[in-house]
Amino acid sequence: MTLYICGNSHTRALRAGAIHLQEEEGAEPMVVFPLGTSDNEGGAFSQIRKNRVVLTNQRFSRKLKQFFGFSNFDPAQRWGICMGTHHAALYGDAFWLKAAPTWMNMDGKIPVSEALFQQMHSQSQVHFRAFIEQLLETGVRPFVISAPWPLRIHPAIADVGVPPEIVKAIDTRARVLGTQWLMDRGISVVTPPLETADEEGFLRPEFMKGGKDRYHGNHAYGRLMMLKVLQHEERTSQSA
Numbered sequence: 546m547t548l549y550i551c552g553n554s555h556t557r558a559l560r561a562g563a564i565h566l567q568e569e570e571g572a573e574p575m576v577v578f579p580l581g582t583s584d585n586e587g588g589a590f591s592q593i594r595k596n597r598v599v600l601t602n603q604r605f606s607r608k609l610k611q612f613f614g615f616s617n618f619d620p621a622q623r624w625g626i627c628m629g630t631h632h633a634a635l636y637g638d639a640f641w642l643k644a645a646p647t648w649m650n651m652d653g654k655i656p657v658s659e660a661l662f663q664q665m666h667s668q669s670q671v672h673f674r675a676f677i678e679q680l681l682e683t684g685v686r687p688f689v690i691s692a693p694w695p696l697r698i699h700p701a702i703a704d705v706g707v708p709p710e711i712v713k714a715i716d717t718r719a720r721v722l723g724t725q726w727l728m729d730r731g732i733s734v735v736t737p738p739l740e741t742a743d744e745e746g747f748l749r750p751e752f753m754k755g756g757k758d759r760y761h762g763n764h765a766y767g768r769l770m771m772l773k774v775l776q777h778e779e780r781t782s783q784s785a
Contacts, residue, residue: 591605
């Protein structure tokens with residue numbers, strides 16, 4: 546069965562990694578393309594029509610047809626979704642210049658309770674979660690591929706000035722909450738390789754895209770991530 550992987554801009558590194566694995570290491574063919582940037586996830590982008598999930602975001606819909614040849618998601622297809630785990634919308638807000646999650650016990654900061662943080666996280670996930678629920682309702686059983694660890698050079702830190710430790714704490718907690726929500730629905734999550742993180746949990750410089758890009762992983766990161774994806778798929782097929 547062909548593996549299809551789509552999602553936000555972090556899918557670009559996955560595509561580069563998949564191409565390397567296919568051309569240089571003999572991996573089975575995969576179809577991997579981004580649909581658009583993560584800001585498109587800020588609004589409703591999918592719905593069910595005639596018992597199939599379609600993408601109502603015009604850019605997403607056009608890319609799905611252009612790169613995959615599909616106008617909807619069929620239960621017979623195997624999908625990996627790279628969405629929902631990029632948390633810059635949470636940690637990039639200037640609110641965190643004066644606030645911090647209560648579990649960090651930071652003096653001089655407005656405490657944000659666990660309950661409030663969970664509400665903030667859930668709100669940021671509304672449209673992604675609606676998409677996942679729609680896929681499940683129509684019989685599609687996807688898995689989710691995580692975005693990379695946060696980057697120390699991310700604008701949230703370098704421009705907004707949010708302390709790195711707050712960025713990391715928010716990202717870590719958001720990943721836990723998001724993974725639990727998905728697992729409660731029987732959806733597995735492929736997490737970033739541990740060797741791509743530095744001692745404080747940020748993406749290592751050698752795995753960053755580089756240049757003016759302060760958001761994404763590079764082809765080396767994509768290769769390691771796609772190796773994990775293929776290992777996940779092998780385990781899934783063996784247990785089926």
